Amino acid sequence: MEKKTPLGFRLRTLNNEINRYLDRRAREQGLDDATLSNMWVLRVLYENRRHDVFQKDLEVECGLARSTVTGIVKLMESKGLLCRESVPEDLRLKKLTLTEEGIAAHKTMVRISAELERALTKDVTVDERAAFAAMLRRMQRNLRF
Secondary structure, three states: OOOOOOHHHHHHHHHHHHHHHHHHHHHHOOOOHHHHHOHHHHHHHHHOOOOOOEHHHHHHHHOOOHHHHHHHHHHHHHOOOEEEEEEOOEEEEEEEEEOHHHHHHHHHHHHHHHHHHHHHOOOOOHHHHHHHHHHHHHHHHHHOO
């Protein structure tokens, strides 16, 4: 008989397993921790590459504090994944742009994420996926103040 494990614990355990999977696959593809932990920043910059993206945009889009984004941007810049460029209208503003290396890292992470999605949903029906996604959205709403 299976113990009744709290749902929050199961979700946290699944999250840990997802992170380990992503970490292992990223390392196999030559990506490091900085790239893996900042895959969401890579995604935002890649999806908005035809527009100017500033640090404030990342703060809002990723739900991170200014100091956190500052650290991420500095680290990603030092790793050669992005660059900061002044904009003519206001030299104080620095738009963020992915480098070729950043674009390549993003594309690798997209492939790894697709592998993860296939592994997660291997024995799950379309209806079960939809129900689970709806349940997760409700749980997220329940936790917002």
